[in-house]
Amino acid sequence: MEKKPERRGVIDTWIDKHRSIYTAATRHAFVVSIRDGSVDLSSFRTWLGQDYLFVRGFVPFVASVLIRAGKESGESSDMEVVLGGMASLNDEIEWFKREASKWDVDFSTVVPQKANQEYNRFLEALMSSEVKYSVMMTAFWAIEAVYQESFAHCLEDGNKTPLELTGACHRWGNDGFKQYCSSVKNIADRCLETASGEALSEAEDVLVRVLEYEVAFWEMSRGGE
Numbered sequence: 001m002e003k004k005p006e007r008r009g010v011i012d013t014w015i016d017k018h019r020s021i022y023t024a025a026t027r028h029a030f031v032v033s034i035r036d037g038s039v040d041l042s043s044f045r046t047w048l049g050q051d052y053l054f055v056r057g058f059v060p061f062v063a064s065v066l067i068r069a070g071k072e073s074g075e076s077s078d079m080e081v082v083l084g085g086m087a088s089l090n091d092e093i094e095w096f097k098r099e100a101s102k103w104d105v106d107f108s109t110v111v112p113q114k115a116n117q118e119y120n121r122f123l124e125a126l127m128s129s130e131v132k133y134s135v136m137m138t139a140f141w142a143i144e145a146v147y148q149e150s151f152a153h154c155l156e157d158g159n160k161t162p163l164e165l166t167g168a169c170h171r172w173g174n175d176g177f178k179q180y181c182s183s184v185k186n187i188a189d190r191c192l193e194t195a196s197g198e199a200l201s202e203a204e205d206v207l208v209r210v211l212e213y214e215v216a217f218w219e220m221s222r223g224g225e
């Protein structure tokens, strides 16, 4: 058996296999409505409040990935990639606070909706030391990639994204964030290359579950509270 250098990793194979849920997560009606300018601002405000709460729960998850990268990865660059993600979360929280005052959203009164709570519980479960590093990395990639793909779509040619929403789109749709997602994907693919069959099936399952949670997350914006 020869070991040929593959350009395509297992993640691309899984994305092809689970294309319909991947598309549902990255081309959701809410995202498409931002791109075509028909977005309902009460939906945007709902999303903003819920996403701020999500990000506050995501920080400890990324911190736990960072710790595992330091302990378990043979590659010293893994930790640097994750640390870069942590640093942008710091800016992101400040951005959310500025947006809150711009849109008159009071985060202190935002209550996490069911989809948000469930997603948060899933992240908490992934922080367990029993979860394999390759599985955590796969989840981490999927979470970041959905936002990158979704918001980059709102900036592609032909968009009618309202000017006041381009800040959000640039936050996750910019080329630096795309590069970062690609680095995280390379780490996950590298870990999965040597993973056991059990780890592979767990990682594939976690990938699909992230996509499902992301769809449910976008769905909350429809409520428009």
Ligand SMILES: Cc1ncc(CNC=O)c(N)n1
Pocket (backbone or CB within 6 Å): 051, 054, 055, 058, 092, 143, 144, 146, 147, 214, 217
């Ligand atoms: C629900 C959800 N998924 C992914 C992201 C992107 N990661 C960090 O910001 C996000 N903000 N919210």
